[in-house]
Amino acid sequence: MADGIELLSPAGNFRALTAAVQSGADAVYIGGKKFSARGSAENFTVEEIQKCADYCHLYGVKLHAAVNTLIKERELGECAEYVRELNRAGVDALIVQDLGAARMIKEICPDMSLHASTQMTVTSAEGVKYLENMGFSRVVLARELTKNEIEYIIDNTSAEIEVFVHGALCMCYSGQCLMSSVIGGRSANRGRCAQPCRLPYKVGGGRDIYALSPKDLALINELDELKRMGVKSLKIEGRLKRAEYVSAVTGIYRKYLDLGGKITDADMAELKNAFSRSGFTDGYFNDKPGAGMMSRTAPGNVSGNVFTDAAKDRARENANIRKIPVTVYASLKAEDVLRVTVTDGDHNAVTAVGTLKAEPAKTVPLTAKRLGEQLNKLGSTPFTAEDIYAETDEGITVAVREINAVRRAACELMVNERIKRDTKRERAFAMESVNKPYPERTLLTAECETLEQAVECLNAGVDILYVPEELYGAALRYKNGDTKSNGDTKIAVCAPDIFDGADIKAGRVMVPSAAAARYYEKKTLYGGARLNVFNSLTADEFKDMELVTVSPELNIGEARALVRNTAARCELIVYGRLTLMLMKNCPVKADGKCGKSGGSLRDRKNEVFPILCAKACTARLINSKPIFTADKAEDILSVGADALRLVFTVESAKETARILRLYKDAVKGRAAENPFGGGEFTRGHYYRGVE
Numbered sequence: 001m002a003d004g005i006e007l008l009s010p011a012g013n014f015r016a017l018t019a020a021v022q023s024g025a026d027a028v029y030i031g032g033k034k035f036s037a038r039g040s041a042e043n044f045t046v047e048e049i050q051k052c053a054d055y056c057h058l059y060g061v062k063l064h065a066a067v068n069t070l071i072k073e074r075e076l077g078e079c080a081e082y083v084r085e086l087n088r089a090g091v092d093a094l095i096v097q098d099l100g101a102a103r104m105i106k107e108i109c110p111d112m113s114l115h116a117s118t119q120m121t122v123t124s125a126e127g128v129k130y131l132e133n134m135g136f137s138r139v140v141l142a143r144e145l146t147k148n149e150i151e152y153i154i155d156n157t158s159a160e161i162e163v164f165v166h167g168a169l170c171m172c173y174s175g176q177c178l179m180s181s182v183i184g185g186r187s188a189n190r191g192r193c194a195q196p197c198r199l200p201y202k203v204g205g206g207r208d209i210y211a212l213s214p215k216d217l218a219l220i221n222e223l224d225e226l227k228r229m230g231v232k233s234l235k236i237e238g239r240l241k242r243a244e245y246v247s248a249v250t251g252i253y254r255k256y257l258d259l260g261g262k263i264t265d266a267d268m269a270e271l272k273n274a275f276s277r278s279g280f281t282d283g284y285f286n287d288k289p290g291a292g293m294m295s296r297t298a299p300g301n302v303s304g305n306v307f308t309d310a311a312k313d314r315a316r317e318n319a320n321i322r323k324i325p326v327t328v329y330a331s332l333k334a335e336d337v338l339r340v341t342v343t344d345g346d347h348n349a350v351t352a353v354g355t356l357k358a359e360p361a362k363t364v365p366l367t368a369k370r371l372g373e374q375l376n377k378l379g380s381t382p383f384t385a386e387d388i389y390a391e392t393d394e395g396i397t398v399a400v401r402e403i404n405a406v407r408r409a410a411c412e413l414m415v416n417e418r419i420k421r422d423t424k425r426e427r428a429f430a431m432e433s434v435n436k437p438y439p440e441r442t443l444l445t446a447e448c449e450t451l452e453q454a455v456e457c458l459n460a461g462v463d464i465l466y467v468p469e470e471l472y473g474a475a476l477r478y479k480n481g482d483t484k485s486n487g488d489t490k491i492a493v494c495a496p497d498i499f500d501g502a503d504i505k506a507g508r509v510m511v512p513s514a515a516a517a518r519y520y521e522k523k524t525l526y527g528g529a530r531l532n533v534f535n536s537l538t539a540d541e542f543k544d545m546e547l548v549t550v551s552p553e554l555n556i557g558e559a560r561a562l563v564r565n566t567a568a569r570c571e572l573i574v575y576g577r578l579t580l581m582l583m584k585n586c587p588v589k590a591d592g593k594c595g596k597s598g599g600s601l602r603d604r605k606n607e608v609f610p611i612l613c614a615k616a617c618t619a620r621l622i623n624s625k626p627i628f629t630a631d632k633a634e635d636i637l638s639v640g641a642d643a644l645r646l647v648f649t650v651e652s653a654k655e656t657a658r659i660l661r662l663y664k665d666a667v668k669g670r671a672a673e674n675p676f677g678g679g680e681f682t683r684g685h686y687y688r689g690v691e
Helices: 014-022 046-058 073-089 099-108 125-134 147-155 179-184 220-229 243-259 265-274 309-314 368-375 400-418 451-460 469-481 514-519 536-541 556-565 630-637 653-666
Strands: 006-010 027-031 062-067 093-096 113-116 138-140 160-167 201-203 216-218 233-236 324-332 337-344 349-357 383-392 443-447 464-468 490-494 508-511 524-527 547-549 570-576 579-583 599-602 608-613 619-622 643-647
Touching: 006 014, 006 160, 006 243, 014 027, 014 046, 014 243, 027 046, 046 062, 046 073, 046 400, 062 073, 073 099, 073 556, 093 099, 099 113, 099 125, 099 536, 125 138, 125 147, 125 514, 147 160, 147 220, 160 220, 160 243, 179 579, 220 243, 220 265, 233 243, 243 265, 243 309, 324 368, 324 400, 337 400, 349 400, 368 383, 368 400, 443 451, 443 570, 443 653, 451 464, 451 469, 451 653, 464 469, 469 490, 508 514, 536 556, 556 570, 570 630, 570 653, 630 653, 643 653
Parallel strands: 006 027, 006 233, 027 062, 062 093, 093 113, 113 138, 138 160, 160 233, 324 383, 443 464, 443 643, 464 490, 490 508, 508 524, 524 547, 547 570, 570 643
Antiparallel strands: 160 216, 201 599, 324 337, 337 349, 579 619, 599 608, 608 619
C-alpha cells in the first residue's frame, strides 16, 4: 500500500478479480450469491470465494465480502450460516448494512473485521462513533460528503475511513432510496435496484431530461489530498463492470497513488474510454453540486468501452504481470542434495530439498553463479527474485532438471504458505423467542409538514405528533391553548434527515439515523423509517426508544414476524406518501428553477412526484400516491404494532382531517370506506413486499 492507503477494487466475477489484483489493487471486494447489494452481478459461490481468497492472499491482497443487504426475519438463520461459510472460505472482512445482522456477525465471528457499508448513510463523526461502539473497524462514508466533512470525521474518530473515488453515483443517499422498490417492487436495499433514476423526467412543466442521472465520480486528481487527510481506503465502484474496466481504472489509480501529481490527458482519456456518462464529476467532494454533476442528456455509457493493450493484458485469463518479490538461498554440497530456501517480505520461509546427490563434475562443474541463474528462471511463477544467494562446493554438479524440480517445489511451497487459511473464531448463536403479546391499545400517531396539518392532528387527539423543528413552538402553543382535544398529545421534533448536530430544544425527538440516536440519547427518542428496521435484531438495537418504525418495505407477514420477535415497541406507517429519494443535489435547483418551495418531477407515465425542500437544501422526492390502509384495518392490526403512523406531506387541512377520521375508526378495529378513486392510492408493500 502506498503511504498506508489502500486501493480497493471491485469484482463481479473471477476474471475481474484477477484483473484487479494484476493491476495493483491492495484489496478486492466481491459479493456472494446471497445478501449482496449487486444482485445482478455474476457473483460467487462459497467455493468460488475460497478460490478468490487463495488468489488474493497469494499476492498479499485482502478480500472483502459484501453482506450488505437488509435481512428479513426469516433469513437471519440463513445469514448466520452464510457468515460461517465466508469465515471458513478465508475472507478478511465483511461489508454490512443491516445493524441487526452486524450484531449477529460479531457474536458468531468475534474476530471478523466489520466494515460499515455506504448503505448505512454515515455522514458524521457521531455516526462513525456509534458504529465503533458496535465493533466496526471501518466505515464507508456516504458519497455526498465534502472533503472538509471527511477530514473532520477522520480527525474526530478512530475507525478506518473508506471513501469512494471512482464510479457510479446514486442520486439518492445510499440506503435511503425506495424509488425502485415502490415503483417496481425491486428494492435497492436488497440488491435489486431497477435504476429508475436513469429514466427521463420533466422538472416541473419543462422538457424531458435525465434529471436524476449523475455523472460518474472521479477523484483521480485528489489522491494527494486524500492521503494528507488520512483516508484509509480508496474504493472503486464497479461490481457490474467487465474485467477490462476494472483493469483500466485500477491501473490508473495505482499509478497516481504511487507517483502522485495530476493526471495526464492520455491517462484521463483512458478512464473516459473505459466508461463515462458524458464525463466525470468531483462535485460533492469539492462542494460544488448542481447541473455540472449531472448527465442530463445521456444517462448511460458514451465511451464505447475502448481499452488500452496494457489494460487488456492485465485482464486476460491467467495474466502473470504482478510479481511477488522473494529472496532465494541455495546450497549444494559434495555428496549432498540441493537445498533451496525461499523467503518473502511477509516473513514466510520455505525450504525444498532435492532427491539427487551432487556428483563430481566430469566436464564443467556447477558454479554458484550458474546455480543462481538457473534458480532465477521464475517467469511462469508469480514470483520474482530480488536477491539470490547460492553456494556450491568446487568440482561438483547436479542435473539441470534436478535444479528445476527443486525450484518448482520451492515455489509451490511458498504459494501454499502464502494462501494458508487462518479462519477466525466461531461461536454459537441462537435467536431468542420473544412472542410479544398484542398491545392493549394501538396508538395513532401522525407526522406533518405544515402547521395546518399539525392543528388538525392536535384537534383529532392523536397520541403522538411528529413535527419539523420550525413548527414545534407553534404546535406546542396550539396544544396548550387552542386545541379542541384533551391536550394529551405528545409532540416530538423530527431531527434533520441528514445529521447536523442541531440543538433541538424539545424533549422528544424522532431520529432518522444511528448518529442522531447517539447524539440525542438523553432525550425521549422515537426511531424513524430511515433506520431501515428489517428484522427483530435491528429493532432490538433501538429497543430503549419509545417507538421504532418498521421498514415500509416489509409485507404484513414479514412485519408481523418482526414485531412478534422483538422487545422494541413498533410503529407502522399506514398512510402517506413515502419519501422515495433523499437528495443533496436537488434536481429542481440543478435545473435553475429553485424557488425554495419544492417542485416536482413528471415521469413518462405522467405520474407527478412532488419534491419537498428540507434543511441545507436537502431535497425529498415523495411518491405520486399515498399509502392507504384504513379499509384494511383487520389486516393491519393483525401485525400487532404498538402504533400506526399517518404521514402528511402535501395534504390540505381538509384532506388531513378526513384521513384522521378514517384512521381513528381503523385503530378501533372498524374498517373504513376508501375515499380514493381507482389508481389514486397504493397499498405500499403490505400485500407484496420486496424481493
